[in-house]
Amino acid sequence: MQKISKKQRVLAAESKPEQVVGLDVGDRYSHYCMLTNTGELMEEGRIQSTAAALDKQFGSGPRMRIALETGGHSPWISRLLESYGHQVIVANARKIPTVTASESKNDRNDAEQLARMAAFDPRLLHPIEHRSLERQQDLNLIHTRSVLVRVRTLLVNSVRGLVKSGGGRLPACSSEAFPERARTAIGVELKTACEPLLEQIAQMNRSIAAMDKQIEGLETKYPEIAVLRTVPGVGPVVAACYVLTLDSPEAMETNRQAGAYLGLRPRQQQSGDSNPQFGITKTGNIYLRSLLVQSAQYILGRFGQDSELRRWGLKLAASGGKRGKKRALVAVARKLAVVLLNMWRNRKQFEPFPQAVAALAITA
Numbered sequence: 529m530q531k532i533s534k535k536q537r538v539l540a541a542e543s544k545p546e547q548v549v550g551l552d553v554g555d556r557y558s559h560y561c562m563l564t565n566t567g568e569l570m571e572e573g574r575i576q577s578t579a580a581a582l583d584k585q586f587g588s589g590p591r592m593r594i595a596l597e598t599g600g601h602s603p604w605i606s607r608l609l610e611s612y613g614h615q616v617i618v619a620n621a622r623k624i625p626t627v628t629a630s631e632s633k634n635d636r637n638d639a640e641q642l643a644r645m646a647a648f649d650p651r652l653l654h655p656i657e658h659r660s661l662e663r664q665q666d667l668n669l670i671h672t673r674s675v676l677v678r679v680r681t682l683l684v685n686s687v688r689g690l691v692k693s694g695g696g697r698l699p700a701c702s703s704e705a706f707p708e709r710a711r712t713a714i715g716v717e718l719k720t721a722c723e724p725l726l727e728q729i730a731q732m733n734r735s736i737a738a739m740d741k742q743i744e745g746l747e748t749k750y751p752e753i754a755v756l757r758t759v760p761g762v763g764p765v766v767a768a769c770y771v772l773t774l775d776s777p778e779a780m781e782t783n784r785q786a787g788a789y790l791g792l793r794p795r796q797q798q799s800g801d802s803n804p805q806f807g808i809t810k811t812g813n814i815y816l817r818s819l820l821v822q823s824a825q826y827i828l829g830r831f832g833q834d835s836e837l838r839r840w841g842l843k844l845a846a847s848g849g850k851r852g853k854k855r856a857l858v859a860v861a862r863k864l865a866v867v868l869l870n871m872w873r874n875r876k877q878f879e880p881f882p883q884a885v886a887a888l889a890i891t892a
Contacts, residue, residue, distance in 0.1 A: 544593060545615055549586075550643030551596040552635045553577060553605060560585070561639040565593075567647050572636065577601060579608060587612055595646035595653055597621045597638075603658045617646055619653035622811060659775040666746060667772040670765060673739045674815055680732040687714075687725050694718055704733050743768050752777075756868050758877040760833040761826035766819045770868055773816045777873040786869040787862035790817050808858060817861070824860035828853075835880035837863060 547570065550561045554577055562571040575581040586594070586609060594609050595617040596602055602618050609616045619627075619642060627633075627641045645652040659667070684706055691698050691714060701709045707730040714722050746768050747753045756767035774780075780789060787793050790813060795806035810817070826832055828841045837860060845856035871878060 544647075545591045547590060547592045548643050548647040549592050549594040550639040550641065550646065551594055551605075552639040552642065553596050553599055553601050554635060555601070557635075559635040559639040561636070561643045562592075563643045563647055565647055567644060572639065574635075577605075579604075582608055583612075586614065591615065593617065593646055593650075595619055595642040595650070597624075597627070597642070598656060603664060606658055607661065617650050617653055617655045618658060619645075620656050623654040624652070657775070659772070663772050663775060666749070667769070669739060669742060670769050670772065671815065673736060673743070673765070676732050676736050676739070680729055680736070683725050683729050683732070687722050687729075690718060690722055691715075703729070704737075707733070740764070752872050752875070755871055755875060755877060759823075759864070759868065759871075760835070760878075761823040762864075762868070766823055767868075769816050769819055770865075771872070773813050774869070777869060780869070783866045783870045783873070786865040790820065790862075790865055792817060792820070792858060792862035792865060820861040820864055821857055823864060824857045827860055827864070828856065833880065836883065837867070837880075 544565050546565055548563045548565055550563075552559045556577055557574050558577045559574050560572060561569070563569055575585050582605065586592070591613050593615045596605065597619050598621045606616045606618050621627075624645070626645075627638050642653070658664075680703055684703055687706075687710055688698050691710075694715065694717065696713070696715060696718075698710055698713050707726045710722070710726055744764050747757075747764070750768070750771050753764065753767045753771055756762055756770060757764060774786070774789075780786060788809070789811075791809045791811040793809055795809050824841070827835075827838050828845065832838050840863070841856045841860040844859055845853045848855050867878075870876075
């Protein structure tokens with residue numbers, strides 16, 4: 529049985545406007561197709577992808593149902609159109625192959641396809657909801673930090689490569705301690721080439737540290753972050769990214785859907801007696817998925833605290849052969865996504881052995 533999302537329930541409860549619009553958003557220009565709610569073509573055209581052009585086209589007039597695909601512009605455009613009182617549907621581009629994989633794909637046809645699906649049955653568009661502007665800005669802070677971390681790693685590896693090419697080797701250390709440790713180990717002949725890189729690494733360390741303090745402060749705005757941080761291996765960045773990415777504990781019908789939502793569920797292609805095994809789907813937020821895998825590495829690592837989740841993961845790793853450890857990491861990350869959603873919904877801190885606690889409650 530197919531699950532009905534929160535957005536679909538809202539659309540089902542609202543009446544269908546007299547006019548339906550499909551909006552194919554481009555970086556500079558957007559094509560639109562306007563239909564009656566019975567599917568008759570009323571108007572089509574092209575406008576600039578700017579707030580002024582959208583205001584001129586949709587800022588006044590009757591209430592409409594407007595469908596557009598997810599993309600870089602969809603958050604601000606959907607908020608703008610909703611402010612005019614329109615019923616806005618943001619279609620999940622991954623789940624509408626009739627538009628994204630069409631053999632006759634062009635902007636005009638895409639706009640018409642979106643309009644006709646919206647007029648006939650919005651569920652065909654698998655509508656999603658964008659987070660609020662405030663939450664998006666907080667999430668942008670986390671993504672900016674991730675960019676700086678990646679660039680810092682690139683710079684550190686560049687310095688190590690330069691030293692290695694000259695026959696030397698730098699000591700293992702944290703990225704925070706790297707500039708000072710490297711300066712004492714780099715030869716005179718490489719100082720001129722490496723010093724600008726070390727200065728950039730030191731500056732990034734300061735910027736990342738400042739962002740870490742800002743992310744720590746998000747707990748006051750989102751108390752659920754503190755609840756999720758009670759899981760060993762889940763720090764402020766992981767907890768904040770989880771809360772801001774999922775946006776609401778009611779984003780999914782069940783806790784188990786969290787793993788699939790973040791692309792941690794194996795792909796399925798069952799047909800008759802054939803049921804081959806595939807890797808995970810890798811849909812959803814890439815960065816959050818990588819953070820959950822990092823947390824899983826800590827849980828299964830030498831410093832991980834004893835818990836049912838750790839024992840389950842270690843048992844899976846030991847029984848999986850050569851690839852057992854990698855599969856166990858993904859499996860623990862998937863189960864961790866489910867555990868975090870359950871904790872968020874129930875506002876309960878992490879229980880290392882929940883089954884034992886439940887058994888004690890029954891016997892008490």
